[in-house]
Amino acid sequence: MATRLIYKRADGKWAWNLKVNGDIVATDGGQGYENESDARTMADRVVGGYYRDADKKIRK
Template identity: 50%
Template sequence: MAGSRLVAYERADKTWGWRLFGDNGSDIIATDGNQGYENVAEAIEMASKVVSGHYANVDQKMQRYAPPKES
């Protein structure tokens, strides 16, 4: 991935997140989904798993997300 970069950053709430930027350096092509990790090592570990293809063989059942209905 020449030109692409993986960035870990600390959020205002003191949790850590990550973003993967594309080859052009500005398009965000993957994120942690606002997960919020307790430390930078956990954020980097998860980002590395995603980028390396660790989850490539996951059971891919796609469905629309429907938020819970308010009562």
């Protein structure tokens, strides 16, 4: 099962990752985004193909 998570980091920036069977297989590379929308848009662009139907979650 795949899950894409958008979350707010301790420094106030937004980030994302993709977990498959509990293992993180993709991230934003640590760069972070100024707002949730930008993080979500980039995650949607990167996470495609086989994992396009991953559960989508947001943690604030």
